[in-house]
Amino acid sequence: MIETPPALAATAGGSLLVLAILLPCAGILLSFALGGRFAERIALGLTPIGLAIALAVSVLVWRSGAPVVTNIAGLPPPLGIALRADGISCVMLVTAALVIAGAALYARASFATPAGVSEARAPLAFWIMLQAIWAALTILFVGGDLFNLYVALELLTFAAVPLVCLAGKPETLVAALRYLLFALFGSVFCLLGAALLYGAYGTLDIVLLAERVRPQPAVWLAAGLMTAGLLAKTALFPLHLWLPPAHAGAPPAASAVLSGLVVKGSFFLTVRLWFSVLPALPGGAAEAALGTLGAAAILFGSVLALRQPRLKLLIAYSTLAQIGYLFLIFPLASGAHPWIADGWGGGIMQTLSHAFAKAAMFMAAGLLAESLGHDRIAEFAGAGRAMPATVFALGLGGLSLMGLPPSGGFAAKWMLLRASVAAGHWVWAVVMLAGGLLAAGYVYRILAPALSDGVVVLKSPPQRSREGVALALALVAVALGFAPQSFFDFLQIGRAAATAALP
Amino acid sequence: MNASTLAGLVGAGLVGLGLYGLIVNPQPLRKILAFNLIGSGVFLMFGIVARRGAAAGFPFDPVPQAMVITGIVVAFAASALSVALILRLYEETGTATLDSDPAAKPPDDGARDT
Numbered sequence: 001m002i003e004t005p006p007a008l009a010a011t012a013g014g015s016l017l018v019l020a021i022l023l024p025c026a027g028i029l030l031s032f033a034l035g036g037r038f039a040e041r042i043a044l045g046l047t048p049i050g051l052a053i054a055l056a057v058s059v060l061v062w063r064s065g066a067p068v069v070t071n072i073a074g075l076p077p078p079l080g081i082a083l084r085a086d087g088i089s090c091v092m093l094v095t096a097a098l099v100i101a102g103a104a105l106y107a108r109a110s111f112a113t114p115a116g117v118s119e120a121r122a123p124l125a126f127w128i129m130l131q132a133i134w135a136a137l138t139i140l141f142v143g144g145d146l147f148n149l150y151v152a153l154e155l156l157t158f159a160a161v162p163l164v165c166l167a168g169k170p171e172t173l174v175a176a177l178r179y180l181l182f183a184l185f186g187s188v189f190c191l192l193g194a195a196l197l198y199g200a201y202g203t204l205d206i207v208l209l210a211e212r213v214r215p216q217p218a219v220w221l222a223a224g225l226m227t228a229g230l231l232a233k234t235a236l237f238p239l240h241l242w243l244p245p246a247h248a249g250a251p252p253a254a255s256a257v258l259s260g261l262v263v264k265g266s267f268f269l270t271v272r273l274w275f276s277v278l279p280a281l282p283g284g285a286a287e288a289a290l291g292t293l294g295a296a297a298i299l300f301g302s303v304l305a306l307r308q309p310r311l312k313l314l315i316a317y318s319t320l321a322q323i324g325y326l327f328l329i330f331p332l333a334s335g336a337h338p339w340i341a342d343g344w345g346g347g348i349m350q351t352l353s354h355a356f357a358k359a360a361m362f363m364a365a366g367l368l369a370e371s372l373g374h375d376r377i378a379e380f381a382g383a384g385r386a387m388p389a390t391v392f393a394l395g396l397g398g399l400s401l402m403g404l405p406p407s408g409g410f411a412a413k414w415m416l417l418r419a420s421v422a423a424g425h426w427v428w429a430v431v432m433l434a435g436g437l438l439a440a441g442y443v444y445r446i447l448a449p450a451l452s453d454g455v456v457v458l459k460s461p462p463q464r465s466r467e468g469v470a471l472a473l474a475l476v477a478v479a480l481g482f483a484p485q486s487f488f489d490f491l492q493i494g495r496a497a498a499t500a501a502l503p
Numbered sequence: 504m505n506a507s508t509l510a511g512l513v514g515a516g517l518v519g520l521g522l523y524g525l526i527v528n529p530q531p532l533r534k535i536l537a538f539n540l541i542g543s544g545v546f547l548m549f550g551i552v553a554r555r556g557a558a559a560g561f562p563f564d565p566v567p568q569a570m571v572i573t574g575i576v577v578a579f580a581a582s583a584l585s586v587a588l589i590l591r592l593y594e595e596t597g598t599a600t601l602d603s604d605p606a607a608k609p610p611d612d613g614a615r616d617t
Contacts, residue, residue, distance in 0.1 A: 147570055147573075151573060151577065154577045154580075154581070157581075158580065158581070158584060161584065161588075165588065165591075168591075168595070169595075170592065170595045170596045173588060173591055173592045173595060174592065174601060176588055177531055177585065177588045177589065177592065177601060178601055180581070180584065180585055180588065181525070181531070181534055181535075181538075181585070181601075184535075184538045184581050184585070185525060185538070187577075187581075188538065188541045188542055188545060188578075191545050191574055192518065192541075192544075192545045192548065194570075195545060195548045195549050195552055195567070195570075196548070198549075198552055198566075198567060198570075199548070199551070199552035199555065202564075
């Protein structure tokens, strides 16, 4: 019997991670088998259980101060496959459960199976794909093996693409096809990178790889290929072309999940790759290149958002810009410097607050479009009076995007700013401030007409419950701004490699 | 030149050809074929990795072969999904092209259904 090294040993409560994955997977199978109305009931019923599991895992990680680990079938890597949940896995699991729950509650009105039929195409597809996205994200957040993470990424794509073209209109089909082609390009490059890493080191387990990786050509090539592939899936400038039509054309509940969570899946994997697998690579150039692309995305996405005549397209372009902020984590949180705690906390906080704020904004935009019958921003006059809660949710989401206090977006951008000033990288700070101003511009462009005087004829008043869901998610984005220091300490759990070098 | 090197070069060639096709070809069906070409190149790489026995030093490592099988299933599912989307697009519009020429599209009245 070979002794298992402590870094690979399973910890107590590891079976919760298996349960977190099995729950939505069982939901998919049951929904598919029972069909019709059961799909909706199963999806709605599973969300609180999933949230409870995510919280339980977080409590375990919090108490022990170390990642929760399980080895499937009791076989430690490299033979077996490990599941690991560290600080960022936990917060992402909870975020995913909350946003999926919000989307499910919001979608009840638009994706109810119509009376008189036992099953309808769009509702069945929506409820199954929603659970599939949840399952794939869960695997992504806790996976400890690069090949498993590749498969999870593929599952995520296969679940997200049908949601884009749920309406079945030609332009959404084109958007879905383009999304799929970008994603396929991305995934096949991830696979090639995994092949090279396996060829060089004989394992794909993240912890084992981190110990074995040395700067050599095969590793650089693998890192480049995987990063390029992941950027295409995350829609970072200049590989962003697919995102705006795909996210703007999807039904609102789906857009909320796509923009809030799905792009974060591939971003999360990029973070895993650079911070957990490849910390041994001499930093600098690659991180700076990722940061530069992020900075370009901030400016480019914000300027394009300013020019959109339609609300949903504006929000989709703003996603491009906000994704740019995420990539500033690479230059600002890598290496062993005093400022990396700020850079890391700010980057993760931006991931979380954008997930909630953007989901809330897409839901509010959906309500506006339904009640007004259009989403042309220029004709929003009076909407603020007719549907105050919806416009308030939109405004609160915008607050976080702009980075005004008090909001999660403010906390995130403040920490990133502090890190870039401490690091002496003024260029990131200037770009972030410019991005904040541009975001203020596009949020103003929505709110100014919506809050001005005017008479609107509502086709139907928005449902209180759906307004409530959008508002609740926007409030979570705001509440993140009050996160205490212990929350940021929690995010550091499991970041041993990068922080151990600190004095 | 031994067999592994030759296979590696062929794999690299397939990936290169496929990438060129994926970027240059405008027709979606050809893009999907190009994607499969890249996929074949990657699977060949896995084959070489298996032959070199990277993991424990034994001559034929089975793990990359298991990964290839999974990869083939995923690539097949991806191709099937893309072809289904193309067929649906053809049914709806009569053409299967990704050229989203805004002038050619019917004017949208701004109403987006949900």
